Amino acid sequence: MFRNQYDTDVTTWSPTGRLFQVEYAMEAVKQGSAAIGLRSRSHVVLASVNKAQSELSSHQWKIFKVDDHIGVAIAGLTADGRVLSRYMRSESINHSFTYESPLPVGRLVVRLADKAQVCTQRSWKRPYGVGLLVGGLDESGAHLYYNCPSGNYFEYQAFAIGSRSQAAKTYLERRFESFNESSREDLIKDAILAIRETLQGETLKSSLCTVSVLGVDEPFHFLDQESIQKVIDTFEKVPEEEEDGGEAEAEAAAAPAEQGGAGDQDVAPMEM
């Protein structure tokens, strides 16, 4: 994408019908570190790569609990992500207070999308520079949604956002058809394997990732480092297994197809 004369204002259309500022906002999402979501019929798993500003600092929190039955993982401008998470928590708790009942995920996601849309149609605002993977449970089952800075939202069986997410997406594309019937443990394993894809060669350690689960009879919570390491140990110990062989090919194929996979040095400090 190159600079052009129609990209200064969010309220300026280009002659080809594009809003460049909105598209630039979506670029910001691609710069953040990876976040992954998958769902089965009864559970949703959200996972993210832990990235720290420097060796001295703690890592950025990218997954937030919205309510017992909803969690969100973000990629892009984390400050924007925090503000939107606070909005989601507020909506969820207001609904619970009035109706003593959990807010259906689909309705929360629409409100979020409408809030994002407003920022694409006001000259004094800017779009939120964060993509959100919203996972939740309601009457109609387990759901995973992706909310874009453009105000669009889609429902997914599995999805990945952020830098080097294409590698994870390729892995998920090969496996997603079985996710609906997956057990909770298999779903977690697949999430961690997908995270591994985005690390591109770096050894997978539990300190590098955050994993959260929610499901029927299981309120949203984070998995502790021990449990994550246990899952990693089940596949990382034998690196030359047939699973790994398939992964190496996928990585090689995914690398040239990479989009916006900027090196870590180019990431602006406000994006994680």
Add this chain to the structure above:
Amino acid sequence: MTFTIPIDNGDALKNAETDSQRTLYPYVTGTSIVAIKYKDGVLMASDMGGSYGSTLRYKNIERVKAIGKHSLLGASGEISDFQEILRYLDELVLNDNMWDDGNSLGPKEVHNYLTRVMYNRRNKFNPLWNTLVLGGVKNGQSYLGMVSMIGVSFEDNHVATGFGNHLARPILRDEWHADLSFEDGVKLLEKCMRVLLYRDRSAINKLQISKITEEGVTVSQPYSLKTFWEFQAFHNPTAGAQGSW
């Protein structure tokens, strides 16, 4: 009710409408509602009377209405406030339907919404002068609850409003049990309504029994209870208090 509460409507001296905006006393009122949980859902009984003070003025008022797919709402107290509540719920149900997303308002949600509304109005010293009974079935679970005009709210296996609390609840405490059949449930409710008919001055002999199950709502046609006035106690009712004192 002669104290004045400052209200955001302007100076009471200059603005004639300030006090008349708040509910001070009820005008057209409905009497008791009695409701019980039974095997397949909830049964609710009410008469069709609307009293204007001590006059039994209106004899065709439906005091029980279906709300959405899963709930039944009965009200005693000010009829116009009940109609206002139905308008609020109409909007709520409409918005819920417009989502068209597989989620629907169950009786628990409606009950809690009403509790919020009633309590908020009470806090503003402008109550909706009703005691509401909310019954329903969703996903096989029966639900029965009550909200009063001051926002007191609770759930139980059997509830009653107004005089029903004093005359019907004792009967229900003795004779209600879980998994009543439809016929037994109706007989039990009729027993309660008969007592209310004899002893509540504002009760009329024209009642409806409404039922809600997983399949939906049915409101019966109005009918009357058979009464017996030849009890010894009804002959010569002033026997114990001859003359003035």
